[in-house]
């Protein structure tokens with residue numbers, strides 16, 4: 286197992302892929318895993334599970350997307366000008382995570398139905414922020 290990992294890492298480095306690109310992929314996979322757990326919580330109406338999962342997503346989003354310069358370093362040269370999208374996406378995601386938190390603690394004294402719907406909508410806006418940036422960085426101009 287170790288040998289396989291080492292071999293693929295060496296191949297990756299030798300193939301000219303930068304370690305930054307490798308970091309970016311690993312971190313993105315982590316965000317995806319976090320988001321999948323959030324989704325599972327919503328699909329099974331597991332409020333506690335959602336609460337735990339969004340905190341993990343909040344932390345990892347801020348770490349990866351919150352710092353524009355750090356994110357720029359991970360992008361290929363041609364895409365560096367897209368780094369400002371990272372900060373904006375991080376803000377959109379943080380804003381919607383706060384909506385979910387408020388719904389869970391019933392900050393605005395709303396019915397269970399309304400809170401559930403608002404939190405679910407906020408979840409889809411988070412997903413939309415992921416797609417939005419992917420479309421920008423993946424579109425060939």
Ligand code: HEC
Nearest residue numbers: 309310313314316317320370371374414415418419422423
């Ligand atoms: C600011 C831009 C940006 C945002 C926001 C963003 N991503 Fe990414 N994502 C990238 C870039 C750049 C790549 C690497 C290049 C590519 O795959 O096109 C990537 C790649 C990925 C990949 C593929 C990784 C691989 O193994 O190749 C996944 C999965 C992913 N992102 C998930 C997410 C999820 C989930 C979110 C939202 C929570 C998200 N991303 C938000 C820019 C972003």
